[in-house]
Amino acid sequence: MLVLGGNEVALRKIRRLLAAGAVIDLVADTLHPEIAELDDGNRLRWLGATISNDQLPGHALIVIAQADAFTRDRMRAWGERQGVPVNVVDRLAESSAIVPAVVDRSPLMIAIGSGGQAPELARMIRSRIERLLPPSIGRLAAMAGSLAGRIRHRIPDLARRRRFLDWVFNGSPADEIAAGREQASQKLIEQALERDDWSGPGRVSLVGAGPGEPELLTLRALSRLQAADVIVHDGLVDARILDYARRDAELFDVAKRPGTGGVGQGGIHAILLEHARAGARVVRLKGGDPMVFGRGGEELAFLRAHGIDYEVVPGVTAASACAAYAGLPLTQRGMAQSVRLVTAHCARSIDRLDWAALAADHQTLAFYMSVGQLEHIETKLIKQGRSPQTPIALVENGTRPDQRVVVGKLQDLATLARCHGISSPAMLFIGEVAVLARELGWYGDALLSGVDHTDRAVAAAG
Numbered sequence: 001m002l003v004l005g006g007n008e009v010a011l012r013k014i015r016r017l018l019a020a021g022a023v024i025d026l027v028a029d030t031l032h033p034e035i036a037e038l039d040d041g042n043r044l045r046w047l048g049a050t051i052s053n054d055q056l057p058g059h060a061l062i063v064i065a066q067a068d069a070f071t072r073d074r075m076r077a078w079g080e081r082q083g084v085p086v087n088v089v090d091r092l093a094e095s096s097a098i099v100p101a102v103v104d105r106s107p108l109m110i111a112i113g114s115g116g117q118a119p120e121l122a123r124m125i126r127s128r129i130e131r132l133l134p135p136s137i138g139r140l141a142a143m144a145g146s147l148a149g150r151i152r153h154r155i156p157d158l159a160r161r162r163r164f165l166d167w168v169f170n171g172s173p174a175d176e177i178a179a180g181r182e183q184a185s186q187k188l189i190e191q192a193l194e195r196d197d198w199s200g201p202g203r204v205s206l207v208g209a210g211p212g213e214p215e216l217l218t219l220r221a222l223s224r225l226q227a228a229d230v231i232v233h234d235g236l237v238d239a240r241i242l243d244y245a246r247r248d249a250e251l252f253d254v255a256k257r258p259g260t261g262g263v264g265q266g267g268i269h270a271i272l273l274e275h276a277r278a279g280a281r282v283v284r285l286k287g288g289d290p291m292v293f294g295r296g297g298e299e300l301a302f303l304r305a306h307g308i309d310y311e312v313v314p315g316v317t318a319a320s321a322c323a324a325y326a327g328l329p330l331t332q333r334g335m336a337q338s339v340r341l342v343t344a345h346c347a348r349s350i351d352r353l354d355w356a357a358l359a360a361d362h363q364t365l366a367f368y369m370s371v372g373q374l375e376h377i378e379t380k381l382i383k384q385g386r387s388p389q390t391p392i393a394l395v396e397n398g399t400r401p402d403q404r405v406v407v408g409k410l411q412d413l414a415t416l417a418r419c420h421g422i423s424s425p426a427m428l429f430i431g432e433v434a435v436l437a438r439e440l441g442w443y444g445d446a447l448l449s450g451v452d453h454t455d456r457a458v459a460a461a462g
C-alpha cells in the first residue's frame with residue numbers, strides 16, 4: 001500500500017490502514033511528528049520525498065493525502081494502467097476508489113459510504129452508530145467467535161441456537177463484558193452450555209426515561225429499552241420513547257388514571273416479580289429520574305426483599321430538564337446557592353413542609369406535582385416572609401414540542417397559572433434565578449408573562 005503525504009490527514013489515514021493490518025510505503029518530504037512515531041520500519045516505511053517508477057509495483061492501493069497536481073496525475077495514470085485503485089482524499093472526481101467511514105469494533109466492522117457524495121454525513125452517521133455500540137461489543141463478538149464451534153455442537157437446532165445467542169448478546173454475558181469482566185462472561189456462557197439452560201434469573205432495570213424529549217435518554221437507558229422483554233411504564237413516559245422497545249416486547253401501562261387509580265403499587269410489584277422470576281429482562285420505566293419522587297426506593301426494597309437482581313439507570317429529572325429548556329439556571333452566583341426539590345402533591349404533604357425554611361432568600365425552590373396547590377404555595381411563602389416580588393417560572397410539558405413557560409412574580413402565581421390554563425405536568429420554580437428565564441429562554445414559543453398580560457387575560461376571561 002502506498003500513502004502520499006506527511007500531514008495530519010495522512011496521519012489519520014495511516015493509523016486506520018495500520019489498524020487494518022496494512023503494510024505501507026510512505027512518500028512525503030516532511031513527516032508529522034506523530035507519523036514519525038508510528039514508523040517502525042516494519043509495516044510503515046518512509047521512502048523519502050519522491051518515488052521512482054520501479055518502486056511503484058506491488059502496491060494494491062494508493063492513498064493520496066497530500067501531493068501536487070503533477071504527482072496526483074502521475075499516480076492516477078499509473079493506477080489506471082495497472083488496475084490499482086487510487087484514493088485522493090476529499091477529491092472525488094480524481095479518485096478511482098473511495099474510503100468509507102468505519103465503525104471499528106473489531107472483529108465487528110461497519111462501513112458507511114455515501115459514494116463520495118457526502119463524506120461529512122457518513123462521518124456523522126458513524127458517530128451515531130458508535131454511540132449505539134459500546135466498545136465492549138467487539139470483545140463480545142470475538143468471544144462468540146471463539147465459542148462458535150462448541151455452541152453449534154451443543155445446540156444443533158438453529159432456532160434454539162438463535163435464542164441462546166440472543167441471550168449471549170443481550171443478557172448477562174453482554175452485561176459482564178460491558179463491565180470489563182470477560183472471564184466471568186465466558187464462564188456464564190460455558191456453564192449455560194454445560195447445563196443446556198440459560199434462562200437464569202431475570203433482572204429488573206429501574207430506568208429513568210427523562211422528561212419527554214427522547215434524545216435526553218441516557219445511552220444505557222436506550223440499550224436497556226431495546227433489550228427488554230417486558231416494559232412496565234408510567235403515564236408520564238413519552239410515547240416516542242416507547243417506540244424504542246422491541247416489537248415483541250410486552251408493555252404494561254401502569255399509569256394512574258382519573259377514576260381508576262391504575263393497578264396500584266401492589267399491582268406493579270406483582271408484575272415485576274412475576275416476569276423477573278420467569279427469567280425476563282424487565283425494564284421499569286419511570287418519567288424523569290426514578291429516584292426523585294418516583295417511588296423508586298419502594299420498588300427496590302420490594303425487589304431486594306424477594307431476592308430479585310436489579311440495577312438503576314438514572315434519568316434527567318424534571319427540575320433540571322425544565323430549568324435547562326427554560327434557560328433558567330438553578331443556581332447562579334449571587335442569586336442562589338442551593339436548590340431544593342420539593343413536592344407539593346396534596347394538602348397533607350404541603351402541611352408537612354417547613355415553610356419558614358422554604359421562604360428563605362437566595363435559594364431556588366423546584367416544586368414537583370404542584371399545579372393543584374399553587375395558591376397554597378403562594379400564600380404560605382408570602383406569609384413566612386418571602387417577598388411577593390420574588391420571580392417565579394412555571395414550565396408546562398418541559399422539553400416537549402408543546403412546552404410553555406410562564407414567568408412572573410410570586411404574588412401573581414396562582415392567577416397567572418389560571419389565566420394561562422397551566423396543567424400537569426408542570427414544574428414550578430421560585431427564586432431570584434427565575435427572572436433569568438426572560439433573557440435566556442431558548443426553546444419553544446415566546447414566554448407567557450407579566451401582570452399586564454394577566455390583566456388582559458383576566459379581562460378577556462370575563
Ligand code: SAH
Pocket residue numbers: 211212236286287288289290291292293294316317318319322367368369370395396397398399400424425426427428
Ligand atoms: N421522577 C420524576 C418526577 C415524578 S413526579 C422526575 O424525576 O422528573 C411527577 C411530576 O414531575 C409532575 O407533576 C411534574 O411536576 C414533574 N414533571 C415530570 N415531567 C415533566 C415535564 N416534562 N414538564 C414539566 N414537569 C414535569
